[in-house]
Amino acid sequence: MQKGVATVAQLSGFDEIIDARTPAEFAEDHIPGAINLPVLDNDERIVVGTIYKQQSAFDARRLGGALVAANISRHMLATLQDKPKNWRPLIYCWRGGQRSGSFTTWLRMVGWDACQLEGGYKAFRHLVIAEIERIVPTLALRIVCGPTGSAKTRVLEALAAQGAQVLDLEDLAAHKGSVLGALPDRPQPAQKRFETLLWDRLRRLDPARPVYVEAESRKIGLVFVPEALILAMRRAPCILIDATRAARLEFLVRDYAYLGDDVGALQDKLHRLREHQSRETLERWKSLAAAHALPELFAELIDQHYDPLYHRSQNHNYVHYADALRVESADLSAAGVRALAGRILAEAAE
Numbered sequence: 001m002q003k004g005v006a007t008v009a010q011l012s013g014f015d016e017i018i019d020a021r022t023p024a025e026f027a028e029d030h031i032p033g034a035i036n037l038p039v040l041d042n043d044e045r046i047v048v049g050t051i052y053k054q055q056s057a058f059d060a061r062r063l064g065g066a067l068v069a070a071n072i073s074r075h076m077l078a079t080l081q082d083k084p085k086n087w088r089p090l091i092y093c094w095r096g097g098q099r100s101g102s103f104t105t106w107l108r109m110v111g112w113d114a115c116q117l118e119g120g121y122k123a124f125r126h127l128v129i130a131e132i133e134r135i136v137p138t139l140a141l142r143i144v145c146g147p148t149g150s151a152k153t154r155v156l157e158a159l160a161a162q163g164a165q166v167l168d169l170e171d172l173a174a175h176k177g178s179v180l181g182a183l184p185d186r187p188q189p190a191q192k193r194f195e196t197l198l199w200d201r202l203r204r205l206d207p208a209r210p211v212y213v214e215a216e217s218r219k220i221g222l223v224f225v226p227e228a229l230i231l232a233m234r235r236a237p238c239i240l241i242d243a244t245r246a247a248r249l250e251f252l253v254r255d256y257a258y259l260g261d262d263v264g265a266l267q268d269k270l271h272r273l274r275e276h277q278s279r280e281t282l283e284r285w286k287s288l289a290a291a292h293a294l295p296e297l298f299a300e301l302i303d304q305h306y307d308p309l310y311h312r313s314q315n316h317n318y319v320h321y322a323d324a325l326r327v328e329s330a331d332l333s334a335a336g337v338r339a340l341a342g343r344i345l346a347e348a349a350e
Helices: 008-013 023-028 042-054 057-077 098-110 120-138 152-161 169-173 191-202 227-235 245-255 257-261 263-275 279-290 294-317 334-349
Strands: 016-019 089-092 115-117 140-145 165-167 210-214 238-243 325-329
Touching: 008 120, 042 057, 057 098, 089 098, 089 120, 098 115, 115 120, 120 191, 120 227, 140 152, 140 227, 152 165, 152 210, 152 334, 169 191, 169 210, 238 245, 238 334, 245 257, 245 294, 257 263, 257 294, 263 279, 279 294, 325 334
Parallel strands: 016 089, 089 115, 140 210, 140 238, 165 210, 238 325
Antiparallel strands: none
């Protein structure tokens, strides 16, 4: 490997990772822990690209060179001004081209042992995809099943608090998985970002210990679970939370209470069920939403939508669902969930 160049296998060997791409590219996805010091901002990159296509490569490079120099100078006088002489950064752009190359050259001229990532973000992206496919088959997955309202995500959190290994896909996807599952304070990540977050979690898991993960469909909100993982999940042993309807309804009303803060948004979500429910049913549900009658609304959703959908999908999708370890509960309060997690760990160990 030539001096000043590093590979994706060497990511952990640097004091800092610098993403030289635009803020928009960085927001879509980036190497975990990287900071964004763009050599061209979003608008500048568009302008340079337009000149390249409509005028000439020379004119584009002339303007681009000036903008890159100005931006690197700004970073060196601000973010990088206090870095010590022995600081060792890794810089990357989209393909390991001119943007990261220019930044690396400047930093090396100063005297820092800066390196450019060979292949750039594109090489890292290939690593993520390959590593997800490699790691997944090594894991001892345990699928936590149960109809909507069974507090599966809260059970995962309680399992983690009690020392178990957990893979919380809904947390990574920033979505609860159902039609009402969008979170009020967290937008979903882009697909690439979701996969990077997933890879970062997978690589930290111990293959010698069970990994508890909630049963999911292929799609969580707007993002898709990678094929290797969804197939492994569907072949894994299952643990069924058999909670009473009353406990589930009480939990749903509590866990989804924020939906009552924006009636219009809730009604829009309900309207997405138009292919599954009659117009009369949807109008009644929208009226319940308008009246802030969440207990009545969720009761009908359980009986007429969620439970029928669950019974159709779980038996079909999860090979070992019929043989699942069944754990009953009539209490899905915080204390009840902690107790439920403890029973799962105890019974799964038998």
